[in-house]
Every structure is written in structure tokens, then in C-alpha cells.
Amino acid sequence: MKRLELLVAVALIAQVSLAWAETPVERGAYLTSSIMACGNCHTPRGPDGAPQMDKQFSGGMRFDTPGFDVTASNITPDAETGIGAWSEADIRKLLTTGTRPNGVQVAPIMPYNFYQGLTSSDLDAITAYLKSIPAVKNQVPGPVYKTHLLPTPYPDAQKPVTDAAMSDPLVRGRYLATIGHCMECHTPLAQGRLQFDTGMGKGGRQFDGPWGISTSANITSSKVSGIGNVSDADIKRAITEGIARDGHRMKPPMGYSAYARLSEQDVNALVAWLRTVPPIE
Numbered sequence: 362m363k364r365l366e367l368l369v370a371v372a373l374i375a376q377v378s379l380a381w382a383e384t385p386v387e388r389g390a391y392l393t394s395s396i397m398a399c400g401n402c403h404t405p406r407g408p409d410g411a412p413q414m415d416k417q418f419s420g421g422m423r424f425d426t427p428g429f430d431v432t433a434s435n436i437t438p439d440a441e442t443g444i445g446a447w448s449e450a451d452i453r454k455l456l457t458t459g460t461r462p463n464g465v466q467v468a469p470i471m472p473y474n475f476y477q478g479l480t481s482s483d484l485d486a487i488t489a490y491l492k493s494i495p496a497v498k499n500q501v502p503g504p505v506y507k508t509h510l511l512p513t514p515y516p517d518a519q520k521p522v523t524d525a526a527m528s529d530p531l532v533r534g535r536y537l538a539t540i541g542h543c544m545e546c547h548t549p550l551a552q553g554r555l556q557f558d559t560g561m562g563k564g565g566r567q568f569d570g571p572w573g574i575s576t577s578a579n580i581t582s583s584k585v586s587g588i589g590n591v592s593d594a595d596i597k598r599a600i601t602e603g604i605a606r607d608g609h610r611m612k613p614p615m616g617y618s619a620y621a622r623l624s625e626q627d628v629n630a631l632v633a634w635l636r637t638v639p640p641i642e
């Protein structure tokens with residue numbers, strides 16, 4: 362190759378790698394702060410209910426239920442009160458199986474049944490990011506388990522997705538809805554099992570909190586009860602701004618302030634996939 366041609370080729374390669382410049386840590390930061398909204402549970406809140414970002418991921422919400430009384434763990438790299446002593450393999454194992462390095466299973470409120478569907482590269486990205494954030498010392502109360510509970514397996518989390526397939530908006534949308542555990546809140550619960558086989562997306566689950574009671578919406582493609590007749594723009598507004606189809610301001614716990622950080626491509630993919638969820642009245 363002549364010198365000039367060589368220079369042009371080098372410049373082209375540099376441009377291509379710039380387009381792919383998102384590092385694993387950046388990808389992990391994006392996922393955890395947007396679609397996966399880890400901070401919704403793991404970041405402490407001030408008296409006004411706003412997340413305390415200087416103490417990000419140092420332990421948060423308490424879930425006191427008949428089956429368990431647990432508090433979202435400190436997942437910063439603090440060696441004593443966080444997960445600083447965990448290896449990368451330990452973190453990957455917890456995220457996909459719910460099992461801690463000491464063998465104790467976390468309560469199923471930690472959505473590992475959905476995170477089981479994470480691609481290997483995204484698992485690496487989240488792990489790298491968790492290792493990179495500032496350590497915060499904060500002792501969270503230990504868990505109390507009253508019964509041995511396992512989460513309901515989520516069908517889409519058991520179908521591995523490749524990075525290459527993700528260029529198809531429907532595959533991408535299905536993947537984002539899986540790791541965003543949308544259907545955990547939007548599917549009815551009966552006898553401790555989420556009714557994924559008969560009620561996927563039907564809504565109607567009630568969430569009790571400082572906000573009062575909120576009831577999840579039907580997000581199937583039903584034109585009567587679901588989003589079948591709602592425009593793309595209005596669905597996007599609900600996901601990223603927390604304003605429902607009838608204009609009311611949505612209550613927590615849906616993490617729309619985190620979903621506001623989703624890229625345009627990712628929100629569009631989510632909406633495209635939602636349109637394929639079979640209608641249920």
C-alpha cells in the first residue's frame with residue numbers, strides 16, 4: 362500500500378472505532394441508570410423523596426412483606442458494608458441466579474429472574490461499572506427470610522439474545538422490556554406466582570407506598586383496555602415522562618425518571634415490542 366492510501370485506511374479505522382467508542386463502564390452506567398433503574402431500589406432517598414445521588418447505590422428501599430423483610434443492599438465497592446470484596450464472577454452470579462457468594466439466596470424482589478436474560482457483554486458492562494463507582498460506607502439492616510421464596514421464571518429471560526440480533530427493533534424491544542422487568546409490575550400475581558401464561562401485560566397490580574396506592578395499567582395491545590389505540594407519542598410520554606394516556610401524572614414505583622435517560626432508538630424499540638403483546642381485556 363502506498364503511504365497515502367495507508368493513512369486513509371488508518372483514518373477510516375479510527376472513525377469506525379469512534380462510532381463504537383462506548384466502553385463497558387459507559388454501557389453499564391447507561392443500563393443501570395436508565396432501563397434497569399437499579400437506583401430506584403438501591404439509592405437512599407432524602408426526606409423529600411428525592412434520590413441522594415452523592416450516596417448512589419449505597420442501600421435503599423425496605424420491603425417488609427409476609428415472606429421477607431429485606432432492604433436493598435449497598436452495592437458500592439465498599440469492602441465492609443458493600444460488595445467491594447466480591448469478584449466479578451460473584452456479581453455476575455448474583456445478577457443471574459440471585460445467589461450470593463456465601464450461598465444465601467436473595468429475596469425475589471431483586472429481579473434476577475429477569476436479569477437472567479442479560480447478554481454476556483451487558484453483564485460484563487454492569488459488573489465493570491459497579492466496580493468503578495465510588496465506595497460509600499453505609500450499613501444496611503440484614504435480611505430476614507420467613508419463607509423460602511423463588512421468583513416466577515420469565516419466559517423471555519430464558520431465550521438468549523445475541524448482540525447481533527439486537528439491530529432488529531422487536532428483538533431489542535423485547536430484550537429491554539425483559540431487563541427492565543416491565544412485566545413484573547404489569548402482570549397479575551396469584552398465589553405468589555406472576556401469571557405470565559394467562560395475564561402478561563394485563564396490569565391491575567396494586568403498589569402501596571408513601572404515594573398512596575397506584576395500580577399498574579394494562580399495556581397489552583388491546584384496543585379496549587390496553588394501549589392498542591394509544592399513539593406512539595403518548596406511550597413514549599408515559600414511559601419517559603410519567604404522564605398516562607388520559608393525561609394524569611403517574612404515581613411511583615415505575616421508574617420513568619430513569620427511563621427518561623433511554624436513547625430514542627431504545628424507547629422506539631420498546632414501543633414497537635409493546636405493540637406485539639397479545640391483547641387481554
Ligand code: HEC
Pocket residue numbers: 393397398399400401402403424431432433434435436443444452455456461466467468470471472487504
Ligand atoms: C425492585 C427493586 C430492585 C431493583 C430494581 C434492583 N435491586 Fe438489587 N436488590 C434489591 C433488594 C431488596 C436486595 C436485597 C435482597 C435480600 O437481602 O434478600 C437486592 C440485592 C442486590 C445485590 C446483592 C448484594 C448483597 O450484598 O446481598 C446486588 C449485587 C444487587 N442487588 C444489584 C442490583 C443491580 C446491579 C441492579 C440493577 C441492574 C439491581 N440490583 C436492581 C432490590 C432491587
Ligand code: HEC
Pocket residue numbers: 537538541542543544545546547568575576577578579580596599600604605606607610611612613614615616620631635
Ligand atoms: C415497579 C413497577 C413498574 C415497572 C417496573 C414498570 N411499570 Fe409501567 N406502570 C406501573 C404503574 C403502577 C403504572 C400506573 C401509574 C399511575 O397511573 O399512577 C404504570 C403505567 C404504565 C404505562 C401508562 C399506561 C397509561 O395508562 O397510559 C405504560 C405505557 C407503562 N407503564 C409501561 C411500562 C414499561 C414499558 C415498563 C418497562 C420499561 C414499565 N411500565 C415498567 C408500574 C410499573
